[in-house]
Amino acid sequence: MSMEDYDFLFKIVLIGNAGVGKTCLVRRFTQGLFPPGQGATIGVDFMIKTVEINGEKVKLQIWDTAGQERFRSITQSYYRSANALILTYDITCEESFRCLPEWLREIEQYASNKVITVLVGNKIDLADKREVSQQRAAEFSEAQDMYYLETSAKESDNVEKLFLDLACRLISEARQNTLVNNVSSPLPGEGKSISYLTCCNFN
Amino acid sequence: MRPKMAAATAPGPKALPGESGGPASSALSMERIQSLTDLADLEAAYSRLCEEEKVVQEELDALLEQQSTIENKMVALHRMGPNLQLIEGDAQQLAGMISFTCNLAENVSSKVRQLDLAKNRLYQAIQRADDILDLKFCMDGVQTALRNEDYEQAAAHIHRYLSLDKSVIELSRQGKEGGIIDANLKLLQEAEQRLKTIVTEKFDTAMKQGDLPQVERFFKIFPLLGLHEEGLSKFSEYLCKQVANKAEENLQLVMGTDMSDRRAAVIFADTLTLLFEGIARIVETHQPIVETYYGPGRLYTLIKHLQVECDRQVEKVVDKFIKERDYHRQFQQVQNSMMRSSSAEKIEPRELDPILTEVTLMNARSELYLRFIKRRVIADFEVGDAMASEEVKQEHQKYLDKLLNNCLLSCTMQELIGYYITMEEYFMRETVNKAVSMDSYEKGQLTSSMVDDVFYIVKKCIGRALSSSSIDCLCAMINHSTTELESDFREVLYNKLKQGFPATTFQDFQRGVTSAVNIMHSSLQQGKFDTKGIESTDEAKQSFLVTLNNVEVCSENIMTLKKTLESDCSKLLSQGFGGEQAQAKIESCLSDMAAVSNKFRDLLQEGLNELNSTAIKPQVKPWINLFLSVSHNIEEEEFSDYEANDPWVQQFIVNLEQQMTEFKAGLSPVIYDTLTGLMTSLIAIELEKVLLKSTFSRLGGLQFDKELRSLIAYLTTVTTWTIRDKFARLSQMATILNLERVTEILDYWGPNSGPLTWRLTPAEVRQVLALRIDFRSEDIKRLRL
Numbered sequence: 011m012s013m014e015d016y017d018f019l020f021k022i023v024l025i026g027n028a029g030v031g032k033t034c035l036v037r038r039f040t041q042g043l044f045p046p047g048q049g050a051t052i053g054v055d056f057m058i059k060t061v062e063i064n065g066e067k068v069k070l071q072i073w074d075t076a077g078q079e080r081f082r083s084i085t086q087s088y089y090r091s092a093n094a095l096i097l098t099y100d101i102t103c104e105e106s107f108r109c110l111p112e113w114l115r116e117i118e119q120y121a122s123n124k125v126i127t128v129l130v131g132n133k134i135d136l137a138d139k140r141e142v143s144q145q146r147a148a149e150f151s152e153a154q155d156m157y158y159l160e161t162s163a164k165e166s167d168n169v170e171k172l173f174l175d176l177a178c179r180l181i182s183e184a185r186q187n188t189l190v191n192n193v194s195s196p197l198p199g200e201g202k203s204i205s206y207l208t209c210c211n212f213n
Numbered sequence: 214m215r216p217k218m219a220a221a222t223a224p225g226p227k228a229l230p231g232e233s234g235g236p237a238s239s240a241l242s243m244e245r246i247q248s249l250t251d252l253a254d255l256e257a258a259y260s261r262l263c264e265e266e267k268v269v270q271e272e273l274d275a276l277l278e279q280q281s282t283i284e285n286k287m288v289a290l291h292r293m294g295p296n297l298q299l300i301e302g303d304a305q306q307l308a309g310m311i312s313f314t315c316n317l318a319e320n321v322s323s324k325v326r327q328l329d330l331a332k333n334r335l336y337q338a339i340q341r342a343d344d345i346l347d348l349k350f351c352m353d354g355v356q357t358a359l360r361n362e363d364y365e366q367a368a369a370h371i372h373r374y375l376s377l378d379k380s381v382i383e384l385s386r387q388g389k390e391g392g393i394i395d396a397n398l399k400l401l402q403e404a405e406q407r408l409k410t411i412v413t414e415k416f417d418t419a420m421k422q423g424d425l426p427q428v429e430r431f432f433k434i435f436p437l438l439g440l441h442e443e444g445l446s447k448f449s450e451y452l453c454k455q456v457a458n459k460a461e462e463n464l465q466l467v468m469g470t471d472m473s474d475r476r477a478a479v480i481f482a483d484t485l486t487l488l489f490e491g492i493a494r495i496v497e498t499h500q501p502i503v504e505t506y507y508g509p510g511r512l513y514t515l516i517k518h519l520q521v522e523c524d525r526q527v528e529k530v531v532d533k534f535i536k537e538r539d540y541h542r543q544f545q546q547v548q549n550s551m552m553r554s555s556s557a558e559k560i561e562p563r564e565l566d567p568i569l570t571e572v573t574l575m576n577a578r579s580e581l582y583l584r585f586i587k588r589r590v591i592a593d594f595e596v597g598d599a600m601a602s603e604e605v606k607q608e609h610q611k612y613l614d615k616l617l618n619n620c621l622l623s624c625t626m627q628e629l630i631g632y633y634i635t636m637e638e639y640f641m642r643e644t645v646n647k648a649v650s651m652d653s654y655e656k657g658q659l660t661s662s663m664v665d666d667v668f669y670i671v672k673k674c675i676g677r678a679l680s681s682s683s684i685d686c687l688c689a690m691i692n693h694s695t696t697e698l699e700s701d702f703r704e705v706l707y708n709k710l711k712q713g714f715p716a717t718t719f720q721d722f723q724r725g726v727t728s729a730v731n732i733m734h735s736s737l738q739q740g741k742f743d744t745k746g747i748e749s750t751d752e753a754k755q756s757f758l759v760t761l762n763n764v765e766v767c768s769e770n771i772m773t774l775k776k777t778l779e780s781d782c783s784k785l786l787s788q789g790f791g792g793e794q795a796q797a798k799i800e801s802c803l804s805d806m807a808a809v810s811n812k813f814r815d816l817l818q819e820g821l822n823e824l825n826s827t828a829i830k831p832q833v834k835p836w837i838n839l840f841l842s843v844s845h846n847i848e849e850e851e852f853s854d855y856e857a858n859d860p861w862v863q864q865f866i867v868n869l870e871q872q873m874t875e876f877k878a879g880l881s882p883v884i885y886d887t888l889t890g891l892m893t894s895l896i897a898i899e900l901e902k903v904l905l906k907s908t909f910s911r912l913g914g915l916q917f918d919k920e921l922r923s924l925i926a927y928l929t930t931v932t933t934w935t936i937r938d939k940f941a942r943l944s945q946m947a948t949i950l951n952l953e954r955v956t957e958i959l960d961y962w963g964p965n966s967g968p969l970t971w972r973l974t975p976a977e978v979r980q981v982l983a984l985r986i987d988f989r990s991e992d993i994k995r996l997r998l
Contacts, residue, residue, distance in 0.1 A: 049618055052627070053685030056794045056801065071801060080627045083634040084685045087692035091805050 016060055016069040020180045023088050025113060026098035027106040028077030031132040034163035035098065036074045039173050044164050051076040053084050061177060068177045089120035094128065094176055101131040101160065102139040107147070114154060126183065128157045128176055135162040344377050352397040355404040364412060368437035371405050375439055409438055420451045433506045441507055442514065449518030452495050456519070460526040463487050464533065478567045481534040482574035488526050489582035492519055496589060510597020513590050513609070517616055524621035531625050538568050544632045547639045562643040565636055572633045573681035579626045580682040583617055584789060630686050638693045641674040645697060649705050654755070659762040659881050667702055668770045679781055684791035684798060691778070691802040698771065699809045703816065706767070709760040710820045714828045715750040758879035761820045765884055768813035775807050821884065825891040832872055833892065836865050837899045841906060845913030846986055852912045862920040866927045873931065889932040897939045904946060908986050914950030921947050942972045949981045955992040958982065962998060
């Protein structure tokens with residue numbers, strides 16, 4: 011594993027209604043682009059970006075899923091191996107916000123219980139069309155115990171911050187996890203919780 | 214000439230040494246000579262001057278020798294004089310001729326230039342005249358052709374007219390006969406309109422009659438009239454009608470198909486295949502006409518029209534499929550079964566088998582068709598856009614992507630595959646559960662039936678997903694399989710191992726029936742009454758060992774499965790299926806799957822540790838403890854007595870042998886080897902413990918050395934692990950116990966250790982030395998280690 015040029019590897023999956031800008035967020039972060047007139051994502055897209063955080067190379071494997079209903083069974087299959095989920099809605103689209111509880115149910119059902127979920131309100135460049143107030147979203151995220159951020163993929167606002175903050179949190183979680191695992195070496199025949207992060211942590 | 218020559222030679226002898234500051238002047242200056250007063254000095258100067266004179270004389274002689282050669286050369290030069298004068302005259306004449314020719318050439322070429330210009334103008338004039346004549350010819354020709362219903366001819370005339378330079382027409386209108394031409398032009402324009410109407414009408418009639426030769430005839434005329442788009446759209450309309458008719462027919466056939474038919478289970482996939490093949494054939498057949506008469510880059514337009522009909526027909530077929538196969542209801546049922554855990558309402562997974570196969574086949578056909586269309590259009594665009602800018606090319610690519618991604622066919626198939634994945638996941642999970650519940654073990658086998666069954670099922674499900682040719686579908690099923698193996702199936706094996714390895718027969722003998730009762734009791738407490746588990750301890754033991762084998766095979770199978778899938782996928786990708794990231798996506802999903810293999814390895818290790826600590830340790834420990842009851846504080850007599858009747862080690866080896874036979878038979882060689890590895894480590898540790906509790910005489914030390922050697926020799930035969938390393942500490946202790954006297958240790962310690970690496974700390978060495986009753990503690994303390 012040491013041949014690989016990174017210290018950590020994390021899987022991040024973006025979910026949320028169709029058209030909220032998941033693909034644009036990913037493109038902005040991985041390629042620095044904002045491709046207008048993007049077609050709907052088919053199935054899942056896959057991007058990799060390696061970032062350096064406090065001198066450590068962190069490889070982020072980003073899965074950009076299709077928001078459309080008919081791809082749901084494909085995207086659901088990626089939840090379980092995800093280290094983090096970015097649940098995205100469009101601040102100019104009330105509907106996309108109202109669907110959030112449904113998405114949370116999906117997360118509950120399919121994702122690992124250790125997954126980190128971030129709530130992202132995208133398209134803040136369209137401030138005059140805003141339908142979901144920051145306060146509402148903040149309250150919602152607090153109630154659900156989620157980290158919350160508003161972004162603009164178009165203006166590149168908070169996009170870098172979103173992914174880098176997430177990477178930081180994933181690193182500290184991973185550290186805690188290995189620590190816990192090292193302290194209590196599992197007894198044979200007793201429930202050894204298989205850390206979902208052990209496969210990612212090569213420190 | 215002579216005097217001249219003499220004059221020429223004159224400077225030779227004139228150049229005397231000493232006269233000027235030349236190279237030959239004397240080394241002694243006049244002043245210096247005059248200032249000389251001493252006779253000896255004078256003589257010396259004189260002799261030097263004499264020498265110089267001699268040298269100068271020789272040089273002069275050499276120069277004079279050259280005189281005749283130089284004179285000869287001069288004569289030759291003088292002879293050449295008159296010739297030179299002749300040459301000068303010739304050269305002047307030549308220069309004159311050249312400049313004359315040059316002027317002439319200049320004149321000629323300027324005239325040629327003028328001629329060339331005139332010729333060009335003339336050509337242009339002729340071209341114009343031709344055009345005007347053509348125009349007239351077209352005007353007349355169109356009328357005649359139309360009268361004769363020779364539409365190709367008429368269209369050719371119109372085409373000629375349309376391709377004429379508009380300024381020519383303007384020019385001819387301005388001419389003297391402007392009025393006539395104007396009238397004629399009007400006629401021509403009317404003819405054009407008439408021809409357009411006629412061609413459209415005739416095409417429609419031919420289309421209605423299904424008269425392909427006539428359809429093609431008029432299709433070829435459209436581009437001549439500049440009606441490319443209209444022609445393509447009309448022609449597509451005709452082709453779409455063909456497609457629709459054929460599809461209708463096929464669908465009727467489907468409805469009439471006997472359920473016992475060989476292809477009945479995949480009849481809808483077959484129908485879709487026929488539809489796609491039909492369209493592909495149409496494209497294949499008519500692409501040449503389109504390319505010849507409409508030019509390259511037009512195929513996209515044709516296919517865009519065709520795709521509309523294709524979508525319409527696909528919708529019909531899929532609707533029928535959904536209705537006939539009860540696809541949605543089956544999906545609903547699956548969803549309900551997944552929500553509720555009660556087994557009563559569960560849909561039988563076997564019932565889903567045919568429909569799952571059919572759906573993947575349908576999707577595979579669609580992917581094949583879409584790939585065909587894509588390749589064709591891209592190739593056509595490539596020819597058409599050879600000269601186009603990069604932007605136009607990208608624009609075209611975008612059109613194509615949009616067409617392929619947004620067509621109803623793609624969306625419908627994505628929807629079907631969406632349902633399919635959920636149902637396939639259900640199929641896999643339920644079938645795996647069934648395999649687990651029907652698990653059986655045959656004597657003589659290392660593993661039980663469920664491992665093979667489960668991997669057969671997982672392979673089947675992923676294989677089916679792969680056969681859909683959809684990379685996303687495949688990845689989703691790989692993900693689901695990973696989950697199934699990692700959580701559900703691993704859990705099953707884990708729970709089996711958790712029941713533990715029951716007490717050994719030896720202990721059974723001691724404890725009697727109690728252990729069986731205990732097992733039963735604990736099973737009851739767990740709420741599970743696993744009859745298999747309590748029928749006998751033997752079976753429980755076997756179950757544990759079989760499970761260990763199962764776990765190992767699982768770990769192996771996952772890696773094999775991964776490798777197989779890798780090669781299958783690379784085949785699929787090499788055929789051009791999947792997007793740019795397909796490879797990376799598959800790789801990532803497969804590497805997640807491979808990680809599960811390690812989790813099975815971990816589980817195996819846990820199970821072995823369990824076996825070691827519950828089955829081997831409780832046995833081995835008492836056997837080793839027996840060592841304590843054998844005194845090693847012995848004299849010669851006892852030593853030879855031990856020689857004859859071994860007090861401990863032989864029995865210990867026999868016991869080990871007996872115990873391990875059971876495991877050797879029941880475990881795969883790899884696991885057995887790991888287990889013996891664990892056992893030898895255990896023996897080494899335990900033996901060290903008892904050793905430190907014993908006391909030794911000199912002969913006792915020797916006895917222990919013998920015992921250790923026998924033990925190591927035996928263990929080396931039963932395992933492939935290197936025993937020596939594990940017993941290094943014990944061997945070193947034996948060495949210490951065999952010393953003649955305390956200080957002898959220094960022959961082996963520190964700088965004298967040679968190739969030996971001590972595994973004992975100085976404190977431990979002292980501790981072992983102290984076990985020898987004949988070693989004085991002061992001597993040991995005094996040792997410098």
